[in-house]
Amino acid sequence: MTREYQSEAELEDQLMKRLNALGYQTIQLHDEKAVISHFRDVLNQRNRDRLKGKVLTDTEFIRALNELTGSKTIYQMAQLLRGSDYQPHGKIVITRDDNSELYLEFFDGINFENNTFEIAHQITVNAKYTNRYDVTILINGLPVVQIELKRRGVELPQAFNQIIRYRNESFRQLFRFIQIFVISNGEDTRYFANNDGKLNSNFMFYWTDQKNHWLNEINAFAASFFSRQRLHSLIARYTIFDSDEQRMLIMRPYQVYAVEKIIDRVQNHPGENGYIWHTTGSGKTITAFKASQLIARDTDAKKVIFLIDRSDLDTQTADNFNAYLPQIKTEGRALDRIDSTEMLVEQLQSKSNPLIVTTIQKLNYAIKNNQYKSLLTPYHDAKVVFIEDEAHRSQFGEMRKGINRWFKNAQHIGFTGTPIFAENVGQDGRTTETLYGECLHQYLIKDAIRDRNVLGFSMQYLNTIHGKDVFKDGDEMVSGIDKKEVMEADDRLKMIVQHILLNHGQITHNRHYNAILAVSSTRVALKYYNLFKKLDPEHQLHVTTIFTWKANEKDNEKKQDKKEALTSRHGLESVIKDYNQMFETNFSTEKFKDYFNDVSRRMKQFNYQTPENNIDVLIVVNMFLTGFDSPKLSTLYIDKKLQWHNLIQAFSRTNRIELDSKPFGNILAYRNMKQDTDDAVRLFSAGSSKSLFVPSYDELQKQFDDAVKDLRQISPTPQSVDSLHNLGKEALQKFVLAFREVLRVYNKIRVYDEFDFSKMINFTHQDLESYRSKYADVYQEIIDDPEDPASVLDDVDFEMELIAADTIDVGYIVNLIHAINLKDEDQRGQDTRRIKKMLVNAADPELKLKSDLLQAFLDEIVPKLKPEDNVGNALNQYLIRKREESVKEFSEQVHLPEEVIRKEMDDINFYGENANTKALNEALNANGLKFMEKRTVKNRVKMFVTKALKKFVLS
Incomplete structure (x- = not known):
């Protein structure tokens, strides 16, 4: 039996022996140069018949490396490794020194036995920092799997963060061929695909047997996952290339x-x-x-x-x-x-x-x-x-x-x-x-929730009908009551719309996600839509509806005559007219397919930073309740009867994995459908429903209280976080872990109707915002550390998206500034104080950079504005003036003309970091500076310009 205190070195040795037993040969590769040299030897050996006794010369091998890597993305290199679907072999063609063409094969995607499987450990790469990789699996000399290990008991995010750091700092040339990352602490093991851009820890996968039982322990995992035939099949057969997203998916x-x-x-x-x-x-x-x-x-x-x-x-x-x-x-x-x-x-x-x-x-x-x-x-x-x-x-x-x-x-x-x-x-x-x-x-759904391939559900049943004995069972009315009349009563529908308007922001994390409202008929859909228009005339939420009038009305043709059918289509026509005005489109029921596609696109491409383009609530009858997948959809409001597969299908629109700021799918039922829910969940989870739903409000309340208590023990007040910086890495780690747990529970409990900060003991909303700001400060301090930015990041998973869900960003603040009421002095003061309070607690990095500038504008300029002035224009003029003052001051510091700094700023703003620096070089030469002095000043200019563009530009 493995000892609980097994060290990382012992774990690594154990894994190497396990891989040897599976047929992998151990090779000694001490550094990147040795890896390249070894690949060259293997490439020559695999292609000896094609080379006809003439191994690759130095220049030919460099051409081969350029064909393999060159300026290719990770995505392109992964495709090159696998060849085409009908010729699944990695191959390249180079020109030999004698100008003849040479075909080189470096991976056989059909027969795993036609490839060599090797392992190396502790390969050292000297790049920005010196990194040593734990265990590397090579196929035909190419590093294709990187395994990072932590001693037993250490959180897996440490290994994940280390992978990210290695990738950013030293995965270059042949190491960019890595297809799969595996991380393990001996007890828990995960795998995930390499890709360009940011990797998301939510897409680390478990490996299982055919019955969906986890193979977490490293020996069980390795025996199955690292079987040479299985690993080869995962790379050669069970990889998907998504050309739209330019990403590789390992199944x-x-x-x-x-x-x-x-x-x-x-x-x-x-x-x-x-x-x-x-x-x-x-x-x-x-x-x-x-x-x-x-x-x-x-x-x-x-x-x-x-x-x-x-x-x-x-x-x-x-x-x-x-x-x-x-x-x-x-x-x-x-x-x-x-x-x-x-x-x-x-x-x-x-x-x-x-x-x-x-x-x-x-x-x-x-x-x-x-x-x-x-x-x-x-x-x-x-x-x-x-x-x-x-x-x-x-x-x-x-x-x-x-x-x-x-x-x-x-x-x-x-x-x-x-x-x-x-x-x-x-x-x-x-x-x-x-x-x-x-x-x-x-x-099953219980397997997917357990594996975090989909989210669980937060289920709330909200009573909308008050009166004794109105309901008998579930959604059934007692004899003598007109169910349709009661359920479609204007007062009841109005109450539901008001509830959505009041709570939608809280439920969807300040409108970072969107929702569907499922209703019983097209007639009710139109009633709901018109109530939203009446009760929300300023379009606080963007609401629309969609239905196919023919299909829905055919189901009820006994109850509807032709006139009613026309009314339904005319109602949708009116909705689409509003939609055209809201989004500057040009649809009609004659172009229903185009309208459908646009609605679908806006629901999927929901972006909280561009609320003017979003649909917040989509009212549907049947459409979009099956077959529609969007991680941005977090909430289902229900006012219709759902049973069995239709219920599970509808619920499942909400539970796609996104960021940690979306902990589950929200289900708010305005009908008594608990029995139907219990029956459906039991049927489709093979009798086990416990894992499908998040804890109750009372359970979450206790978790939240406990998390706050732990936080207060480490840092009694937000201000006391400052003293932790002097106590070193361990103190900061404890704060990060404690406040992260508060945020995690808060992101779950906040969606409940019962949640109210005013009822919390010893923790206010202001406390949360102040701690949030300190959390962001700790993160910023660590990533800005020039000596060792990874010291804490390797050991702590910051999960910045937890604060991003509620982050007040630049666009939000600027909109508030534009909306300051200049005509009412009291209101002007209230608006100003409200914005300044938000700026004090700013957590968004870009907003923190602009915070002092915006506060100065509120203090110096806003009080002097006349009622007829435009706040937005005044802000733009203020930023231009401050930028000019900043350029003037900096030009004096570095002894360069202001126009040179301005041109550098304009060029970098337009062309990016590759902008032409001719004017700057000429100015530096004119100053007669030595080479090292010129380089120092040039770097200072670049840093100033980059920061100024972020600070003085609002978009």
């Missing part, structure tokens, strides 16, 4: 196991169907895409058809597939969007397109239409594999039966997050199992 274990089960079913069990039960939000599209890709490439299937049931998802899925699959191109074009049945038939006939994305409606029409039947006859007996998304929804009707009759030898693989069981069966009585047969792999 999660349940996705890998599901794909392997599907491939096995297609290859070894022809004629047998199956389905994958992976919970909503777990990445089914990626899994389905990878399965489709590998079936098309590696099996004898004539066609792979990804079948979906909604035209909006047709476009979305085709776009996703093209983003994930830049290599699968046929005759120079990517996967086509199928806009018509005719296009579908063309693609079915094409021999060059193995993969098709279409809707069940288009395919059904094609096989029923006489003009296409003869063209599709060859598919009667051909092997066609259907990958069917949202199998809980679309595969139970006549269209599926017709497709089955036409494609006689087809295999159907269904994907669903919410299967149909006996409890939630539809009118036809068929379950997912009767339609598809065996469940090939499952990953």
Whole structure:
């Protein structure tokens, strides 16, 4: 048994021996030069037949390195490693010294045994700082996996922060080929993909067995994850390239196991169907895409058809597939969007397109239409594999039966997050199992929440109907009460709108996230929309609604006549007119698809820094409650009956992982739906619902009180944090950890209706803001430390996004300044004092830089402004004047003309750091300075200009 006090060195030695037992050879590589030299030897050895006895010369090897790395991004190098989909080999072509072309292969993506697997430890790289890497895995001499270890008992974020620091400081040349990072303290182990830009600790993944049991302990993890065949497959087969985001994705274990089960079913069990039960939000599209890709490439299937049931998802899925699959191109074009049945038939006939994305409606029409039947006859007996998304929804009707009759030898693989069981069966009585047969792999919502692949839920039931015996069970009314009249009463809907207007900011972290309001009908949607207009005439929140009037009204055609249907469309027309005015667009119900796409885009691209472009609350009936994924959606307001799969699907719109400032999905139910919720959760979590919901308010209240108590013991007041700076690293660490815990609990408890700072004991909102500012000061001091900026960052995960959720930034303050009421002296003073108070507690780094300047403007200029003056213009003029004063003062310090400083400022502002410094160089030469003196002054100028551009420019 491993000792609890096992040191990092002992852990490293243990892992090296484990990897040796798995077939990795240990090599001694002391530094970066040795790594490059070793790769050169391996490259020569792998290509000895192509080299024909003439190993690479120095110049040829430099050309090879340039082809491999050069100016490439990590994303581009990762693609180069894997080659194309149909030629999955890493290869480059260089020109030899005799001008002949030479093809060099450096990775075999098909057969893992055609690659060499090696390990090295304590490689030292001297860059900005000297760094030593714990364990490095090399394939064919290329470092592809970096493992960072911490002794048992140490928090994993330390290892994550160390990886980030190494990446920023010393991962260069061949080390930029690293594909996967693994971090472990012996007891807990995670992996994540390398990428360009900032890495997010929320996307560190667990590795599991096929039953979703964690393999956390380093020996269990290594035995499975670092099996040479498994590691090779993760790199060569189970990596996704998202060309839209320019990022590499390493698949999660349940996705890998599901794909392997599907491939096995297609290859070894022809004629047998199956389905994958992976919970909503777990990445089914990626899994389905990878399965489709590998079936098309590696099996004898004539066609792979990804079948979906909604035209909006047709476009979305085709776009996703093209983003994930830049290599699968046929005759120079990517996967086509199928806009018509005719296009579908063309693609079915094409021999060059193995993969098709279409809707069940288009395919059904094609096989029923006489003009296409003869063209599709060859598919009667051909092997066609259907990958069917949202199998809980679309595969139970006549269209599926017709497709089955036409494609006689087809295999159907269904994907669903919410299967149909006996409890939630539809009118036809068929379950997912009767339609598809065996469940090939499952990953339930409780698994996803446990793994933090999706968030849990905060559930609040809010009573909106007061009176004795109004409800009997759940949402059912007692006899004699008109349920529709009560539930749609103006007073009740008004009360709900008022609740949303009053609490939306608190629930969504000061409008950093958006929300959906789900209602029972199009008529109610329009009533809600008009109430928002009436009660929020200044558009404090941007609210709109969307529905398909034909579909929704057809469901109620017995109760609605033609006039009502027209009224519904006319109502939506009025909504879209308001929308056009709000966002400067030009939509109508005639352009409904364009309106839908724009609404979807704004919901997904929600950005709190540009509130004028956002939709805060989207009122829906059925749309957007399934199939819509956005990390920026945090809240679901419910005023309709939801049951079984429809309930889980709707809830799951809110629980996509984002930053730590989004700790869970918020569900606020304005109906008594607890029993329906409990039933659905029980069914789709296989009876275990405890992990789906966050703690109750009372439990969080105790956690918050305990966290505040711990903070007060370390720093009794915000001001006492200052003294911690003199006590050293350990004291600062304790403060950071304590206040971070306060923020974590606060981000959870603040969404509850019961939460009120005025009821808190010994902790006010002002205390929170003051501690928040000190927290930001500690962070800034550490990253500005010229000696050792990593000393505390390696040991403490600051999680700055916890303060960013409530951060008052420059744009917010400037908007408040513009809104100062100059016509009322008392109000002018109140507005000014309010803004100054916010500036004192500024936590946003950019705002802290401008804080003194803005406070001086409030003290010196605002009191002198006349009622008819424009505050914004006055602020701009003040900033220009202060910038000029600053330039004048600095020019005197460095003995340079003011116009030189101004030109340098203009050039850097326009061109960035690569701006032409000719004027500055000429001025420095004219001063007759020596080389080192010129360099010192030049650096001072650059620092001044960079800071001035941040300080004196508001945008």
